[in-house]
Amino acid sequence: MxxxxxxxxxxxxxxxxxxxxxxxxxxxxxxxxxxxxxxxxxxxxxxxxxxxxxxxxxxPLIKSERSTLSSCCIRWRFTATFFNRDQNLARGSLAIQVKRWLEHHGISDPCIGLSVNFPILRGRGRFVDVHVAASSMEVLAQAPLVFRGARLERHLVGLALSxxxxxxxxxxxxxxxxxxxxxxxxxxxxxxxxxxxxxxxxxxxxxxxxxxxxxxxxxxxxxxxxxxxxxxxxxxxxxxxxxxxxxxxxxxxxxxDWCTFCRSQASSFHTSETCLKVPDKMWQTLHRGRE
Ligand SMILES: [Zn+2]
Known part of the structure; x- marks a missing residue:
């Protein structure tokens, strides 16, 4: 939606x-x-x-899937088997489809902000992210994208905001x-x-x-x-x-990873490992806990 x-x-x-x-x-x-x-x-x-x-x-709450999606982006799901070796082919094909669809709907400069990326690490390529300008989001959401004859399913819509x-x-x-x-x-x-x-x-x-x-x-x-x-x-x-x-x-x-010892008192960013204020005893405990 x-x-x-x-x-x-x-x-x-x-x-x-x-x-x-x-x-x-x-x-x-x-x-x-x-x-x-x-x-x-x-x-x-x-x-x-x-x-x-x-x-x-x-x-886009931190633990929600939406937080993995930037604004001005729509995530689509491949409905047929998708091989990672097809990424370049899909990237080109989908960019052309999106460009034509936006042009067809009166968007004069469809390439502004347009990019096609694969969000999931290799081996799990089921999704593709399409970025456009915020003003094109509504038109993009209706795009009938296809790859190798199979229609893509709209999975997640990012915010049409900055x-x-x-x-x-x-x-x-x-x-x-x-x-x-x-x-x-x-x-x-x-x-x-x-x-x-x-x-x-x-x-x-x-x-x-x-x-x-x-x-x-x-x-x-x-x-x-x-x-x-x-x-x-x-x-x-x-x-x-x-x-x-x-x-x-x-x-x-x-x-x-802000220092958990200084917390709000940290005058600039540093981690607990590089903190100069952590007492020696505590430093050892901190590090033992991580080993
Ligand atoms: Zn510190």
């Missing part, structure tokens, strides 16, 4: 997580708690915030309200433009007193001069931050 940017989300919505590795017995709900944009009369939801940039259900849109998941704050969400927005502000923050709460279906909460921020980092994701900007986002007086862990795609 294509992402529908104009759709709105109720303040509190339950969802089927659908996430790889998600606990099967947990139920999750998400509440939109912070928005960068001020609501207009037509835009304001019951929670007093403006509608989020995208609904919670469409976020490729530098990403999520930051924050654990450890214990509680999250608008005040804590504002603290998170302030922490992230030097590194990324923060659009929206949600609070996700999971409770165990057998024992609802067991609850885990997480803050999830939708952010956008600056692109490189050539318009691509800039990993220097992404990896500059800290791995830890103090929120609500607690040390919290920030997770996002591309996060480096």
């Amino acid at each position: 294509l992402p529908i940017r104009t759709s709105t989300m109720s303040g509190l919505s339950s969802r089927n997580t659908g996430r790889v590795g998600a606990e099967q017995h947990a139920t999750a709900s998400a509440k939109h708690v912070w928005a960068a944009s001020r609501p207009t009369a037509s835009d304001m939801l019951a929670d007093g915030l403006s509608a989020p940039l995208i609904p919670f259900e469409e976020l 490729p530098s849109i990403m999520v930051v998941e924050v654990t450890g704050s214990n509680i999250a309200d608008t005040g804590v969400a504002q603290q998170l927005a302030d922490v992230l502000a030097p590194f990324a433009q923060v659009h929206n923050i949600w609070l996700e709460t999971r409770s165990h279906s057998q024992d609802t007193s067991i609850r885990q909460s997480k803050m999830i921020a939708l952010v956008e980092t600056a692109l490189s001069e050539r318009g691509y994701c800039d990993w220097d900007n992404i990896t500059a986002i800290p791995g830890y931050a103090v929120l609500n007086g607690r040390e919290c862990r920030l997770d996002y795609v591309g996060r480096l």
Whole structure:
């Protein structure tokens, strides 16, 4: 299903997580708690915030398959047997099919952003990713792609948003309200433009007193001069931050292995192995644990 940017989300919505590795017995709900944009009369939801940039259900959460797909990309599945030796042939054939399809639908410059890639390591080539410009995503989604006479199946649709849109998941704050969400927005502000923050709460279906909460921020980092994701900007986002007086862990795609000893106190990025502050005794314990 294509992402529908104009759709709105109720303040509190339950969802089927659908996430790889998600606990099967947990139920999750998400509440939109912070928005960068001020609501207009037509835009304001019951929670007093403006509608989020995208609904919670469409976020590329870290453990979801969608997080493996960049924005402006559609993943297709081969329905017939596909051999890795066919990759070059398929790449050329599919690029031509996509170009013709976009041209046929009035897209004057179909090659902008167009690329065909194989996401799965050799030996498991069942999928192919097609990147196009954000404005071409809707037309691409309808493309009847074929390889060796077999129709490809549309498997996963990425967001029709800037490729530098990403999520930051924050654990450890214990509680999250608008005040804590504002603290998170302030922490992230030097590194990324923060659009929206949600609070996700999971409770165990057998024992609802067991609850885990997480803050999830939708952010956008600056692109490189050539318009691509800039990993220097992404990896500059800290791995830890103090929120609500607690040390919290920030997770996002591309996060480096930040020092677990210094955590939010690290003045610059380094790993535990290269930390100069870890006492000798602890250093040995850390390393013994890894052997
Ligand atoms: Zn350190």
